[in-house]
Amino acid sequence: MNVIVEREKGLLELEQRIAELKSQAAQQPVDMTAEIEGLEAKYAQIQRDIFGQMSPWQRVNMARHPKRPLGSDYLAALDVFDELHGDRHFRDDHAIVAGFAKLKGRRVMAIAQDKGRDTKEKVRRNFGMPAPEGYRKVNRLVRLAAHLRIPVITFIDTSGADPGIGSEERAQAEAIAQSLYELADARGPIVATIIGEGGSGGALALGLADRVLMLEHAVYSVASPEGAAAILWGDAARAEEAATRLKLTSDDLLQFGIVDEVIPEPIGGAHRDAVGTVARVLAAVDRALDELVQIPVDELRDRRYRKFRRIGSGTIS
Amino acid sequence: MNVIVEREKGLLELEQRIAELKSQAAQQPVDMTAEIEGLEAKYAQIQRDIFGQMSPWQRVNMARHPKRPLGSDYLAALDVFDELHGDRHFRDDHAIVAGFAKLKGRRVMAIAQDKGRDTKEKVRRNFGMPAPEGYRKVNRLVRLAAHLRIPVITFIDTSGADPGIGSEERAQAEAIAQSLYELADARGPIVATIIGEGGSGGALALGLADRVLMLEHAVYSVASPEGAAAILWGDAARAEEAATRLKLTSDDLLQFGIVDEVIPEPIGGAHRDAVGTVARVLAAVDRALDELVQIPVDELRDRRYRKFRRIGSGTIS
Amino acid sequence: MAMPEWLRLRRANPIDPDQAAQWTKCPKCAAMIYRPDLAANLWVCPTCQHHFRMHAFDRISLLVDSDFTEIGGELIPGDPLGWTDKVPYPQKLQRDREKSKLTEGVVCGFASIGGCPVALGVMDFNFRGGTMGTVVGERIALLFESARERKLPCIVFTASGGARMEEGMLALMQMAKTTLTVRRFHDAGGYYISVLTDPTTGGVSASFAFQADVVVAEARAAIGFAGRRVIEQTIRQKLPDNFQTAEFLLEKGAIDMVVERHELKGRLVRLLDYGLGAQRPANGLAAQPATDTRPAPAESRS
Amino acid sequence: MAMPEWLRLRRANPIDPDQAAQWTKCPKCAAMIYRPDLAANLWVCPTCQHHFRMHAFDRISLLVDSDFTEIGGELIPGDPLGWTDKVPYPQKLQRDREKSKLTEGVVCGFASIGGCPVALGVMDFNFRGGTMGTVVGERIALLFESARERKLPCIVFTASGGARMEEGMLALMQMAKTTLTVRRFHDAGGYYISVLTDPTTGGVSASFAFQADVVVAEARAAIGFAGRRVIEQTIRQKLPDNFQTAEFLLEKGAIDMVVERHELKGRLVRLLDYGLGAQRPANGLAAQPATDTRPAPAESRS
Numbered sequence A, B: 001m002n003v004i005v006e007r008e009k010g011l012l013e014l015e016q017r018i019a020e021l022k023s024q025a026a027q028q029p030v031d032m033t034a035e036i037e038g039l040e041a042k043y044a045q046i047q048r049d050i051f052g053q054m055s056p057w058q059r060v061n062m063a064r065h066p067k068r069p070l071g072s073d074y075l076a077a078l079d080v081f082d083e084l085h086g087d088r089h090f091r092d093d094h095a096i097v098a099g100f101a102k103l104k105g106r107r108v109m110a111i112a113q114d115k116g117r118d119t120k121e122k123v124r125r126n127f128g129m130p131a132p133e134g135y136r137k138v139n140r141l142v143r144l145a146a147h148l149r150i151p152v153i154t155f156i157d158t159s160g161a162d163p164g165i166g167s168e169e170r171a172q173a174e175a176i177a178q179s180l181y182e183l184a185d186a187r188g189p190i191v192a193t194i195i196g197e198g199g200s201g202g203a204l205a206l207g208l209a210d211r212v213l214m215l216e217h218a219v220y221s222v223a224s225p226e227g228a229a230a231i232l233w234g235d236a237a238r239a240e241e242a243a244t245r246l247k248l249t250s251d252d253l254l255q256f257g258i259v260d261e262v263i264p265e266p267i268g269g270a271h272r273d274a275v276g277t278v279a280r281v282l283a284a285v286d287r288a289l290d291e292l293v294q295i296p297v298d299e300l301r302d303r304r305y306r307k308f309r310r311i312g313s314g315t316i317s
Numbered sequence C, D: 001m002a003m004p005e006w007l008r009l010r011r012a013n014p015i016d017p018d019q020a021a022q023w024t025k026c027p028k029c030a031a032m033i034y035r036p037d038l039a040a041n042l043w044v045c046p047t048c049q050h051h052f053r054m055h056a057f058d059r060i061s062l063l064v065d066s067d068f069t070e071i072g073g074e075l076i077p078g079d080p081l082g083w084t085d086k087v088p089y090p091q092k093l094q095r096d097r098e099k100s101k102l103t104e105g106v107v108c109g110f111a112s113i114g115g116c117p118v119a120l121g122v123m124d125f126n127f128r129g130g131t132m133g134t135v136v137g138e139r140i141a142l143l144f145e146s147a148r149e150r151k152l153p154c155i156v157f158t159a160s161g162g163a164r165m166e167e168g169m170l171a172l173m174q175m176a177k178t179t180l181t182v183r184r185f186h187d188a189g190g191y192y193i194s195v196l197t198d199p200t201t202g203g204v205s206a207s208f209a210f211q212a213d214v215v216v217a218e219a220r221a222a223i224g225f226a227g228r229r230v231i232e233q234t235i236r237q238k239l240p241d242n243f244q245t246a247e248f249l250l251e252k253g254a255i256d257m258v259v260e261r262h263e264l265k266g267r268l269v270r271l272l273d274y275g276l277g278a279q280r281p282a283n284g285l286a287a288q289p290a291t292d293t294r295p296a297p298a299e300s301r302s
């Protein structure tokens, strides 16, 4: 049960009533302006009430909202996208979609985690949980991007790396470790954006970047709230409490210096204006690239080193 | 039916009779010197007759002799050998045995194809036919060797790369192509020795080297004689004829400039003195390394380029 | 720009008015197709979309903007092994030259595609089953060496039954030779796209076909290392129909994309464009020197 | 050389004469073992060869030739999230410090092993389950940075339940931080051996554990990314016993070798030796510059 979807229900009813009234007003010579304005004010008030100060747990649910723009939606909004498939060794992992693209005319390598929208696609994409071959596809394409001197942009949205038997057999840990290893020294700019759920190492594997952006209501955490609750208290049901403790909101992460920029969402969340949200994210990525491509490669890699090298150092006695 | 094993039968009987006579002579005061000498002369004559001028097909059978020293025998004769396993992604392929070693005190990365001796080991080693993960293990270790600045030595003995479903599914062609690609630019000396059967691309994948050595009765061919006969005449039984046409002996390949040095075998083949043969091969490898390690890395890679670049150019009008 | 006359004439299936009334049977759906229609449809069956194997110059004609400058076309193989089976090797070569109007199994040269200058190699299955002997190896090597010198991206269409038996180990060694030139080209910053067409197997698939930066496959092409029959004999059972198809390889992660022939030129033009931002260094040795003080690709906005 | 007194005393299981009469039950075969015997046998069950998890200083004592110079031992974590669950995080840390006699979950420093100077890191499962928080990340980063400066090979023994929940995302980011230092160490020509001990999972296995040049695992150690229970809950079935064991990973090609604890020091000495031929360049940035005019390794004969 998604708490945001629950809360939206009242709003959606109100929306419908307003639309009906407007439609009546257009057809009948009765003046309903005051009534409509009243409802609209009420609507705005409720919206502010429930979305103005969202709790971490509400953010988690917003990040998982079934209508939230997915990785593929960002790829589809690029000028052009030519998907490149496979790790060349074992399988094409559909949890990660990647390929050449143009972003406002700029050549890029675009890499996105995608959870899938309908049931069939969710299964095909393994609910956005990449297997080792997904990360190995990424590594291959990051090297290709460096060879062609084009920047890498990633869109992160996963509850975590696939925890299945096959993924363990094919060395999931090694795949993530090598993904980080590859990005650590990549010879070109990398911009990562957390667009939904940034779950654990499976998310970070695409997140070692020169610039880390985050949508306002996205979350990024060391473990899923359910997983953390299970580990800490042996009770996955205490996920809400864990969500609060884990400091996984964009505000928290901006403060920690883990995220460089937070991209605002419309009231009610990204899905209330998917097109606009996607456009704002792409504009922010483009702005980041504008700066990064000016930096000589060695300097860029030095800055990347220092950026992550200092994280957490200030919290040590 | 191995034609060499067949031919050896008479010799082995003769050997046994000589041994019996010698044993009798030692126990009884009868002088059997003349008789023994006669048999030994006859033995030597037959040996020269059947091994003096071996046909290509006999060489093929010699290269496949069940007692011929295998890849592991060469590894076992090194000062020390520390096996390194796996491609880090999918599986450890036992058709290729590889690891750190010392050859006469020199640090090397030693890589050998091994067909297995008894039935159980043959199955475990897939009869010496590597799967993609075998070649990928090689690539990983060639990079490691370059990183640690130690030379690579390979011992080639395979009827070819594994032609199974799984190997095709995991991109056998890509694995061999990438093995060649890795060796093409490896930043350290490579010495390859064909010790038995050098079958097709599955052999060459370990054979792109600065120095290519070959045992006298080893063979190295574009396809197995059986395979070539099947392709050419739709009749694998004409393998003997194909063996002749394919020019797969060490003499032929030395003449073509494909092999740099032929290492002599004892009369009757390597297995008649396995220890001595292995020692002679290792000594030849060591001599080759003595020269190669003197060459600056870039010069070494330039020479490697030119060495293979010219192969076949002289046969073009 | 219009196709120059000489290039049009070197097409293997020129639509000669006298022969115009010929019909061809689709090997897949058995539909009878009027050859001019087939040619006009890029040698794709209008009924079942089966992609006929294409002659090298037909392929080149469809791809290039206008002219094509061949290199190495004068090279023809000797007979290093003195090979004879049913007929002597030189006689086989002569027969294939006549039949295919080609001098060997690959045509290499320079052209532009969608305005982008490229080095282009196209293999032809009609010549000795696209097998790689010394001349195929030499031409491919020349292609990559020239592409490196001229700082051009390189596209190679593969179609091959593997290494050529009749040239023995000299043929096998072309895998190593071509690899060295591909690697040197790449290390100099070169951008290489291979297009695997039906069939791509053996020594060609296990060398330059799978060493490209981007590996494209034509729809439904058979691609693999071992031949289908060899595998069936080894495992003693029939293989599924889709085994070793381009689509199968895509799912197995071995190739970057599968493209229908009608989409191919457009796709290649786009793929070439992604490589235009690559600034190849004056010194051809190192695309990515260890200490790299050049600015990051600021100029890659199109 | 004899072990210095201070190092002997920092062992977590000193054989105190007063406590000598203690017995321990083997968790695998249930045999009762006299603790001094267990210590003398390198914390390996004499009955079933079960490898007990080792305390960091016990491990160090067994490995190093003589002295060990710790770095970063003074660093202790703050409480960046203001974390409380059953007890406040600082209280948990205090408890673990007392229990384990360690200041954090990894001990890093310099020593020599078999005469070879090394940078050595040893994780300890007794401290917060070997989880990686900011201090573990910082110490590992310091270790690789120091190893790079001093041109030393680096050995890290891993034992970890993953990233530390109580430090949230700051803990997760240590995967990136340590990776950057490992990569820079490697690019400067460094030689890194990881030894995965029981258990190595989560964020540690998915970062520096699997970024080594040679990945060794101790016999029967549990190694993986996801925890066994998580997988069983996901697939709703029991996993086979050998799943995620060192031996399982060896067969799956994920690790270089599995070594019994009794053989470990000897093996590490040999592995270190293979790296001695590596001539690290004065310029720490590039072990393998694109144009390399240094001679090939002529000096590697021992």
Ligand SMILES: [Zn+2]
Binding pocket: C026, C027, C028, C029, C030, C031, C045, C046, C047, C048, C049, C050
């Ligand atoms: Zn048809």
Ligand SMILES: [Zn+2]
Binding pocket: D026, D027, D028, D029, D030, D031, D045, D046, D047, D048, D049, D050
């Ligand atoms: Zn026990």
